[in-house]
Amino acid sequence: MSNLLDLIVAGLATGAIYALVAVGFTLLWQTSQTINFAQGEFVMLPAFLMLAVLHLGAPFWLAVLVGILLSALLLGLAFKMLLVDPMLRHGVLPLAIATMALAIGIKEAVKQFFSAEASPFPSIVPVGDVTILGRAISLQSLGVLAVAILAVVGLTALLNRTSLGHQMQAAAQNPTVARIIGVPVERMILLTFLINAVLVALASLLITPIYLAKFSSGEVLGQAAFIAAIVGGFNQVRGAIAGGLLIGVVDNLAAAYVSTQYRAAVPMVLLILMILFRPQGLLGRAEERTV
Amino acid sequence: MSKHSRLLLAALAVVVIAGLIIIPMNFNRYGLYILSQWAVMTIAAMGLNLTLGYAGQVSLAQGAFVGIGAYGAAILTTHGWPLIAALGLVIVICFIVGWLLGYPALRVQHHYLAFVTLAFSTLMFLVFRNESWLTNGIYGISNIPRPEIFGFPTRRPLPFYYLCLGSLGLVTLAMWWLIRSPWGRAFMALRENPIRAQSLGIDTRRYTLMAFAIGSVLGGIAGVLYAPLTQYVDPVPFNLQLSLDLLMMVIVGGSGFMLGPFLGAMIAVLLPEWLRFAEGYYLMLYAAAVILLLIYSPSGILGILDRYLSERRTKAASALRAAAQSKLEAAQ
16 A cells, blocks of 8 residues: 555656646647657756756756756747747648657757766755655655646746736637737747746756656657647646646556556557547547538 | 650659669669668558548558568568468558558547557557567567569579569559549548548548558558568567658658658668768758758658749749730730
């Protein structure tokens, strides 16, 4: 029984990170119909940017700050200006393929300029256990969970409570009408790209101490985020969060109770069933089918 | 198309085919291997081009069918079956599995369909890796024999390359015929507007499933050639990346164009080899090239050509119109 609780806590911690990545993924889809196949690589890269700054002799906090800034610049601004903007009007598929190529490019660049080996990464949460209600729970899991929840709550507050958030939602739901009532749609779309970049940087900061910094680590993460986004509901931020947590827990439980060999199959089966029987996702609204 | 340009096209085709037969005769083993791989990947991409480019159904599972074909051929031929028997069995299996995979396409479309097929790809990869009794797991199957075709052994690289090239030729002819048949027109109607197609009496349900099944069969055929080409099959080449690469080939070449997969596979298989001089940077250059190409022409390489031709046609038509106009005015 205690084992089960440990598994769930650890699963929630990884799931919270998946949720961060999945939220960014759905934001991009909502505002600009971008299916970002490089989202996993987007999570992998900031850790290496931070490591690069650390190697220059900067203190950890500065490295994190510079890493997040660089990430916003490269994965937010440059990604939107150089790749998404010129391709957006040509439909979903060519852009999706371009992001696949981008994923290859980022992976190879990291392998070439940094290292093909896994590098250790300092943790923002002290390593150790804390005793809650008589049982030991890893401090790292709790810290990850806390930071991720803070980020998600902050983002939801931004989207739902502020005028800026309302403008962003309007730009996502109906750009034409939003433009008519004076929402600066272009700026709002840019903002979602920046938010996505910061979210992936945060996810990178949280997950890399656990799984090490490696050029190929984005593949698994990107897939988990896709699945989380779909299972939760592609058009809802709340859904992506629920999907992320669910996939994290299911993945961890499957590893313990199904088989380590077919662990990766369980979220996939969940995904297929979800798409076939409830395509709008756990919390999503049904999308009208376009003819 | 005028008679003149049709003749030109036929001449060009003859030159290219002759080149593909004659030039590789003094290639080394590695060059022939890469060219054979190009032929095999072109077959698989043609299958996906049918599903995606003509019938408009997104699939991220083509790599899994190449895997099914490769494992089918590897398992059967190492047990003493002839390759042609393995081919028959693989075609049947891929047709059935592809047909079944088409069912989600009746319910969901676009990105959802992409993710269902993505999940299928990942599941198949797990089966290849974990079902050791059948696939020998991560150790793979080695010593796959190359076949004898009408008594000619294809053990050496050059005859095997001709086998791949010949298969590519046969598949191309079959595809050419299929696209021009009523079926091909039905597929395109499905892509352009499924509801209109249905109102014209096309059984969209059956054609959707058929597009998946036939596309998957071509993936399987490519796999059957892949196994004796590499003579060793393990799960790694058939992970999700292969499906993504095949999708990239179709889009980069020009989806919905008969010759798109040929060019797309050329970019995906040959371009990295040509970029080898850049050593560690070659895949980066490759990725940059693909991105730049898609930014320049989202409809792929053949999209550029298509745009150029249609521009020229419009210009020619408006020139004719202007001439007719002035003639008309002079007559008045």
